[in-house]
Amino acid sequence: MPINVEIIPSDNVLQMYGPQETDCAYSLSGQILLSTTPSRGAFNKETRSQPALLTSLVLTFEGSVEHFAKGQGYNAKRLCSVSQTLVVRAQPVAIPSTPDHKVAVVFDLAVPGWLPASLSSKHATTAVTRYALYAKAVYQSEEPSGLWLGSKTKYRDATPVPITLRRNRTTAPPKKCTFAVPTRAISTSSRIPQDVISAIKARATIPSYVLQNASEPFDLRLDVGASVSGVTVHKFGVRVIQSSTYGTTPDQAFLRTFPLPAEQPPTVPLLAAHELDSLYMAGIAFPANALRIDKDDVLHPDHPSVFNMQEGSQGHALETELSSITVPLHLDTALVKPTYASPYLHIAHRLLVDLDIAYNGHRERVGFHLPLPLYDGPLRSSSGAQAGLPAYVQLYHSNGEAKYVAGLPAYSKECRPGEIKDEAGASHPVEFRRRHVRARSDCTDSDSSSSESESSC
Incomplete structure (x- = not known):
């Protein structure tokens, strides 16, 4: 006689707060419902339900990150595997024969607090970070199966339940940070002398971070001037570049920082293996130490990203006293992903500004870039319930x-x-x-508009 095993978490969304930390954990609770169902006997006749004796029930929370591209290869890592034995053979649980009578077994798992958020990023290759709950029941039943007596020990797997993991900021609202940035020529064959370009002084004021799903724009304030005369600026353009770096070999810095389980595929397959897992088992994987970087401008195309410093063809003359302009910038929420780090995928964001300047009849584009962290915004519980007790990291250092x-x-x-x-x-x-924490951002890229900057927040 079969039994039904149903996993019902208290919430399908697991909220985590602050940075990824290895010394904290979060509770994922809920219940597992078990009930009997009528079976089919000889001549496909429905037989009466018989009671079952549950001798084992194991619940597992598993997280994985997968990197794959059809026709190219597949890689996978198990991020975590947290199991809880809810029923043991020494203390079996009887399941009544009445189908509408269900037995509820509660659970409470301690999920590591360093796990990256759930994510699916698709370009030419795909990186997926996902989590789910799995349950396996072992029970005994004396009911015959067909014309032959069925085995007393039977097994039943519950339908896996996906869990979305979200990471949220716990700091105060974003502050205005001002960066003093040196400008550099974007073209390698500039006709404007380097000492003139170096004489251009620029300051940029942006938020310390931006929410990924913010519907309102954020402001960029640009202060620009020059210590030499004769320099004019006509317009400037802004881009927010989202760089998704895919690696075919797990990032060693990530592996050193966070404790991944020793049991990894293909030796120990994932509980929910991908359709391309057969390639991995056959040794068909991506070439080692290969990188692919996809870049997207995530500013909204329906809003302006190029701005005039002054109307007309003369341009705005730069003086020793800095001129200021503040412009709103709108993100395309359909494209933007949060700043992210996992074994196979890193996502970083930078704000790029290039100015169209003129000197002695020559036009040139000079620019700079700044790091711009993007984070998940607040998310309501999927069950509609309000948040309960605050997370540990909100009350303690x-x-x-x-x-x-x-x-x-x-x-x-x-x-x-x-x-x-x-x-x-x-x-x-x-x-x-x-307690005040000053963040340090390391940003490397091959863009010719790169620059170093000093900031104050």
């Missing part, structure tokens, strides 16, 4: 020190914001201890 020294203030109509009252009724100010 990585060294275990509480972010809120005096504790959370108790509610009182008589308390002003930032105060709590003790048992005697005396008011005390709440002390908040803040």
Whole structure:
């Protein structure tokens, strides 16, 4: 007699907060429903349901990253495998014969907090990061199968349940960061002297990060001037370049930082193997140490990305005092992906600015670029429920020190914001201890508009 095994997580979306950290974990809870179903006996007649004895129930949360291209190769890595034994043979669970009577077994898994977010990026090659819940039940039943007595020990796999993992920012809203950037000629055969190009002074002010799914534009403020006379600027263009780097060999820095399981395909196949897994098992894989970089301009095509500094053909004369202009920039949310790192895929974003300048009758394009992190925006629970307790990383620093020294203030109509009252009724100010973290961005690329910059946020 078969049984039904159904996995019902409390939420199909697992929210993680802050950077990828190896010293924290997140709870993924829910229940597994088990019930009996009538079976078919001799002459395809439906027989009465018989009770079953559940002797083993194992739940597994598995994450994987796959890199493949049809006709070229396939690579895969198991990111994590977290299992929980819910029923053991020494303590079996009886499943009643009534089909509408279901047995619920609750579970609570500790999922590592360093896992990358779920992602599917498609260009000429495809990189997929995905997670799912799997369950396997072992049970005993005395019911005959057809004309022959069936085996007492039977197995049943639940339908896998995909889990979407999202990473969210826990910092304050983005701050305005100002970068002092040296400009460089984009063309290798510039007719404007290098000392004149070096005399152009530029500052760019952008947000410290941008939300991937933001519907509102973000502002770029450009301050530009020159320490020599005779330089004019006519217009400038802006691009936000999304660079997706696919590697055929797992990134060694990622493997050193994050603890991947020892059991890896093809020796231990993934629980949900891809259709191209047969190529991997046969040793047909991508050539080692090969890279492919796909670049996309993720600014929205329906909004302007080229701006005039001044109307007319004369251009705007640059002086020692910097001239300022602020322009809105709109992202194409259909194309943009969050800044990302996994064994086979890295996604980075940069803002590129090039200025059309003139000097002594010669025109030239000079430019610079800046790192622009993009992160996932806030996402509601798929079940529609509001978030419960805050994540550990929101209350404590990585060294275990509480972010809120005096504790959370108790509610009182008589308390002003930032105060709590003790048992005697005396008011005390709440002390908040803040920790400032300065991020360092490493950005390398072959674009001729690259530059180094100094910033202050």
